[in-house]
Amino acid sequence: MADYNGPQLIVGAMRQAGINFVCSLADANLAKLLAAVDAESEFTHVTLCREEEGIGICTGAYVGGRAPAVIMQNGGFLNSCNALTTTALNFNIPILLLIYYAGDLGDEGFATLGSVTEPVLRGLNIRYYVLRKDEDIHATIKGAATLAVDSRKPVAVLLTKDVLGMRR
Amino acid sequence: MRRYDCLKIVDEEIGDALVITTVGGAAAEWNSIRPGDGSLRCRTLGLVSSIAMGLALALPNRRVVGFDGDGALLMNACGLPTLAWQSPPNLTLLVFDNGIYEASGLRRTATSAGTDLMAMARGAGVKNAAWAAGLDEFRSLLRDGLGKQSLSMIGIKTEAGVDYFKTWQQLPAFEYSEIENLYRFMRHVEKLEGRRIVPLPGPKH
Numbered sequence: 317m318a319d320y321n322g323p324q325l326i327v328g329a330m331r332q333a334g335i336n337f338v339c340s341l342a343d344a345n346l347a348k349l350l351a352a353v354d355a356e357s358e359f360t361h362v363t364l365c366r367e368e369e370g371i372g373i374c375t376g377a378y379v380g381g382r383a384p385a386v387i388m389q390n391g392g393f394l395n396s397c398n399a400l401t402t403t404a405l406n407f408n409i410p411i412l413l414l415i416y417y418a419g420d421l422g423d424e425g426f427a428t429l430g431s432v433t434e435p436v437l438r439g440l441n442i443r444y445y446v447l448r449k450d451e452d453i454h455a456t457i458k459g460a461a462t463l464a465v466d467s468r469k470p471v472a473v474l475l476t477k478d479v480l481g482m483r484r
Numbered sequence: 485m486r487r488y489d490c491l492k493i494v495d496e497e498i499g500d501a502l503v504i505t506t507v508g509g510a511a512a513e514w515n516s517i518r519p520g521d522g523s524l525r526c527r528t529l530g531l532v533s534s535i536a537m538g539l540a541l542a543l544p545n546r547r548v549v550g551f552d553g554d555g556a557l558l559m560n561a562c563g564l565p566t567l568a569w570q571s572p573p574n575l576t577l578l579v580f581d582n583g584i585y586e587a588s589g590l591r592r593t594a595t596s597a598g599t600d601l602m603a604m605a606r607g608a609g610v611k612n613a614a615w616a617a618g619l620d621e622f623r624s625l626l627r628d629g630l631g632k633q634s635l636s637m638i639g640i641k642t643e644a645g646v647d648y649f650k651t652w653q654q655l656p657a658f659e660y661s662e663i664e665n666l667y668r669f670m671r672h673v674e675k676l677e678g679r680r681i682v683p684l685p686g687p688k689h
Contacts, residue, residue, distance in 0.1 A: 337542070360541060362570060365562040372531035373566075376504070376538025379524065379670055381681040384538075402528040403535070407666045410683070465683045 322479040323349040325453040326414070327356050330385060332454075333461030335412060336360065337382040339370035343389040345416050345482045349475070350387065367392030371399035371470075374411045383461070385412035390419070390433040391426075393472070400440060400470060408468035412461045417446065417474040422483075437472055444472035447479050485619060487580045487642040488513050488651070493623050494549070494578070498630060500676065501547035501576075502669075504536040508587035509652040510551045510580055516655045521672035525658070525665055530560030533567055533577055540572035546676065547574050547630060554581040554595045555588070561604065568609030573633040576626070582644035590646060602639040612636040 326349055330338075338353050340346070341364045353361055360382070364370045367388045374384035388396070393415050404411055419430020437444045443463065447456050456473055464471040477483040487510060495517050503523040505511040511525045526532045536550030557564075557579055567577075583596035595601060605613035612629065616622035616638055629636030660668060667682065674681045 337538075362541070362566065365565050369531070369534040369560055369563040369566060372526075372528065372534025372560075372563075373538035373541075375531075376535040376540070377542045378538075379535075379666070379681075380539045380542025380673065381677070381679070382538075382542045399528050399531055403526070403531055406527055407662060462686075466686055 322450055322453060322481045323352040325450065326457055326475070326479065327352040329454045329457035330412070330461070331356060331358060333412070333458045334383045335385045335461060337374065337377040337384040338362070338387060339364050339373050339384070340387040341365075341367055341370070341389070341392050343416050343418070345418070345477060345480050346387060346389070348481050349414075353387065367395045368399045371396050371404050371411065375403050375407065375409045378409050378411070383465070385414055385461075387414045389416045390474070391429055393433065394429075394436065397436065397440065400442070404470045405440065405442075409470065410464035410468055411470040412457075412464050413442070413470050413472040415472055415474050416480065417476050420474075420476050423477070433474070442470055442472055443467070444474060446474045446476065448476050450479060453479055485622070485640055485642050486648070487582070487640070489619055490578075490580070490622055490640055490642070491517050493619060493626065497623065497626050498547065498549055501549045501630070502539060502543075502673065503549050503551065504532050504539065505551045506532040506553050506556045508553055509649070510553065512652045512655045514551065515658055519659065521668040524669045525662065527662060530556045530563070532556060533560060533563050536575055536577065537563075537567055537570060537572055540575035541570060543673070543677070544572070544574060547576070548572075550575070550577045552577055552579045553586070554579065554583065554593045554601060555585045557601055558594055558599070564605055564608035564610065567635065568605075571610075571635040573635060575635050576629040577637045578626075579637060579639045580642050581639055582642045584644045586644060586649055590649060602637065605637050610635060610637050613639070615639045615641070
């Protein structure tokens with residue numbers, strides 16, 4: 317669907333929520349979203365080599381007055397668990413975690429990753445919301461960003477292929 | 485070289501730069517030299533370079549200095565290309581390389597077997613990454629790094645071992661918890677910047 321605008325809706329909701337600093341690592345299913353982030357001139361966009369460093373970079377940005385988000389695949393979320401625990405949760409750092417949900421319903425090839433993603437989020441006591449419908453994008457992204465700041469914690473939104481414009 | 489002597493030079497040279505300290509002895513030593521709210525103690529091994537970079541990007545008009553160690557930098561080695569890519573010109577990263585996991589049982593790190601952290605940094609694309617051969621050269625490299633508008637990294641080979649470990653183990657304890665350290669640091673940034681940094685609590689009424 318060439319006119320699919322899920323990624324634009326996500327970026328628009330991020331901007332309205334005040335997000336202005338984004339760290340990301342590529343995933344094929346995040347390509348449209350990352351291109352939309354690149355096109356948003358109000359965002360500082362840092363490309364990562366490994367997701368855990370993004371938690372540190374976002375922490376530094378927050379301490380310097382920015383409102384940060386990390387965009388990554390759920391494998392990258394697993395890479396980030398120590399920094400999320402001993403920096404973000406330990407120091408009350410609000411970070412919006414936008415996580416592509418590989419191994420989700422109907423996916424092929426990432427079933428193990430998909431099966432541990434929500435249990436690990438629950439284990440870390442990170443609140444999360446699964447985003448499946450366009451009409452929920454705005455309220456969920458904006459609500460998660462508000463909750464992150466209000467709770468002074470990272471809050472995750474699991475992005476499915478449906479809202480990333482990647483459902484075949 | 486003793487790390488403590490390097491940190492005394494840092495105190496003399498960096499003015500009101502914001503400092504992020506790595507896990508281990510450097511934080512305790514720095515706290516004894518310059519206690520106060522201008523330093524943030526990182527608690528994740530390896531994350532100093534990343535936190536300092538995020539802070540430097542957020543506050544481009546303010547000087548940021550990070551204290552890293554060999555074990556820490558090795559753990560977050562993939563942060564080096566990211567650092568080089570962004571190259572915040574207001575960031576100076578000091579790497580105290582003693583060849584051991586000093587605070588974690590004194591076992592050897594890979595640098596004791598020949599890994600060259602400044603060569604790794606240069607290979608990752610950090611143009612100004614150099615070893616300081618002695619305290620005078622360290623001061624000179626530090627001044628140079630603070631003065632120029634480009635990212636710099638300075639490596640310092642420092643004394644290690646159980647005797648040195650015992651010296652900083654006897655330093656005063658930190659006065660503030662981690663959370664209090666963070667908020668005092670953020671309030672300090674607010675004063676320097678003259679604007680609100682800590683998000684306002686909600687709801688408004």
